[in-house]
Amino acid sequence: MWLTATLAGQQVKTEPRPKLAPKLEAPGRANIRVDTTLILVPVTVNDPLNRPVSGLERENFRVFEDKVPQPITQFAMDDEPVAVGLVFDTSGSMGDKLQRSRMAAAQFFRIANPEDEFFLVEFDSAPRVRVPLTSDTGTIENELIFSKSKGSTALLDAVYLALHEMKRSKKNKKALLIISDGGDNHSRYSPKEVTNLVRESDVLIYSIGVFGGGSSPEELSGGDLLSKISEQTGGRLFEANPVELPDIAKKIGIELRNRYILAYSPPNQARDGKYHRITVQVVPPRGLPKLSAHWRLGYNAPIE
Numbered sequence: 001m002w003l004t005a006t007l008a009g010q011q012v013k014t015e016p017r018p019k020l021a022p023k024l025e026a027p028g029r030a031n032i033r034v035d036t037t038l039i040l041v042p043v044t045v046n047d048p049l050n051r052p053v054s055g056l057e058r059e060n061f062r063v064f065e066d067k068v069p070q071p072i073t074q075f076a077m078d079d080e081p082v083a084v085g086l087v088f089d090t091s092g093s094m095g096d097k098l099q100r101s102r103m104a105a106a107q108f109f110r111i112a113n114p115e116d117e118f119f120l121v122e123f124d125s126a127p128r129v130r131v132p133l134t135s136d137t138g139t140i141e142n143e144l145i146f147s148k149s150k151g152s153t154a155l156l157d158a159v160y161l162a163l164h165e166m167k168r169s170k171k172n173k174k175a176l177l178i179i180s181d182g183g184d185n186h187s188r189y190s191p192k193e194v195t196n197l198v199r200e201s202d203v204l205i206y207s208i209g210v211f212g213g214g215s216s217p218e219e220l221s222g223g224d225l226l227s228k229i230s231e232q233t234g235g236r237l238f239e240a241n242p243v244e245l246p247d248i249a250k251k252i253g254i255e256l257r258n259r260y261i262l263a264y265s266p267p268n269q270a271r272d273g274k275y276h277r278i279t280v281q282v283v284p285p286r287g288l289p290k291l292s293a294h295w296r297l298g299y300n301a302p303i304e
Contacts, residue, residue, distance in 0.1 A: 039065075039266060042078065042204070042234060042259045043280050043295045052254045053291055058262075061293075062281040065266050074263035081115035082256050083133070083169035085162040085203075086140060089180035089210070091124040091153040097210045101179045102144050104208045104240050107249035108177060109137040113257070119165055120144075123158035124151030125186050129165055152186035156194045159229060163201050175204040175256055178229070179240070181211055182222025191225070198232050199275065200300055206235040206252050234296040255294075273303040 041063065045053040058075040086105060094101065112118070120131035120140045131140045159176065166174050198205065207226040227237040238248045262280070277298040282291045 038073070038263050039278075039299065041262045041264075041278060041280065041295055043262055043293050044234070044255045044259050045282055046292050046294075048289050048292075050251065052251065052258060054258060056260065056282070056285075060283050060285065061260070061262055062283065063262055063264055064279040064281075065264070065276055067277075067279070070264040070266060072262050072264055074261075076261040076263075078173070078259045078261045079257050080173045081113060081117075081171060082173040082175055083117045083119075083166065083171035084174075084256070085119050085121060085166055085176045087121045087123070087127075087158050087162050087176055087178040087180070088144065088147070089124075089153065089155065089158075089178075090122050090147045090149055090151075091183075092150055093153055093181055093183050094149045094210065095213065097181065097212065098147060098149050100240055100242055100245075101208075101210050102141075102147070103242070104179050104210070104245050104249065105144055105177075106141060107246050108253060109141060111250055111253040112137055117169060117171065119162075121158055121162045121165065122147060123154050123161075124149075126154055127158035127161040129161070132165075133168055153180075153183050154186045154188075155180055155182065155184040155225070156187035156189045156191060159194055159205075160189050160197060163197055163203055166201075166203055173204075173256070174202060175206065175235070177252065178205065178207040178226060179210060180207070180222070180226065182207070182209055182224075182226040184222070184225060191228075194229070195232060198229060199298065201233075203233065204235050204256065204296075205230045205233045206256075207237040208240045208248060208252075209237055210240045231294075232297055234294050236294060271302045274301050275299070276301060 045056060047053055058072055061072060063070045063072055117133050117135050118137060118140055119133045120143060121127055122130045130143050162176050207230045209223050209226050211223060230237050275298055278295065280293050280295045282293045284291045
């Protein structure tokens with residue numbers, strides 16, 4: 001049962017937002033954009049049962065840059081179409097987990113919108129673009145049917161390739177969905193290099209972790225790697241429990257398409273390339289429980 005609270009004429013719902021024209025005070029964009037005056041921060045909000053929350057207003061948010069409070073100058077609810085790159089693990093460690101991975105992808109595609117577009121990057125010992133940008137999810141699902149488990153795991157290389165492939169999309173809102181056990185053991189790129197690229201990109205990353213059966217150090221630490229990659233961007237890691245897959249896919253789809261956009265102008269506009277950490281706090285309306293927020297953790301200032 002969805003939680004609904006009515007307070008002084010204001011209604012806050014923890015349910016999927018209907019497909020309506022967004023209420024905008026600023027151009028709806030899905031990522032942090034840096035120019036001389038404005039930082040745009042996409043935020044998703046969940047209730048204690050991990051359900052998306054819509055209907056909040058500007059006064060329900062607090063933004064800090066490097067621990068300094070920032071006035072929120074503009075506020076919007078974002079529901080633009082999205083470009084999603086599916087990063088799909090077919091390495092030897094996946095083995096009998098491949099069927100569960102295909103199920104996760106199928107559940108995600110079931111809630112796709114006609115305006116969305118997708119591409120597929122598969123990886124084992126090396127990544128490759130199997131399906132370029134398309135609005136036909138059936139093409140990707142057909143490709144996944146013939147996926148075979150083999151080789152080592154080049155997860156970081158696959159993320160690197162997918163971020164570059166995403167540059168072909170004209171969509172404002174961009175995301176990667178990684179389906180993997182996270183056990184990287186064959187990438188040319190280091191975690192630091194990929195982290196830097198993720199910070200510089202405007203791509204939201206979600207991960208579905210298909211765990212179990214592995215005993216190598218890489219597989220045992222796979223969840224930590226997936227979580228760190230995702231959380232840098234404001235996304236999250238979900239564990240692919242087969243019973244919960246439909247719900248997980250639905251949550252990720254709703255979060256991708258329904259986010260708050262907070263805008264502020266930092267007083268220090270030095271174009272020095274330094275990394276600035278962002279913190280967002282949610283102040284729930286009276287009568288609602290504590291709400292959790294997810295957002296991109298920071299941005300690199302531009303360089304002259």
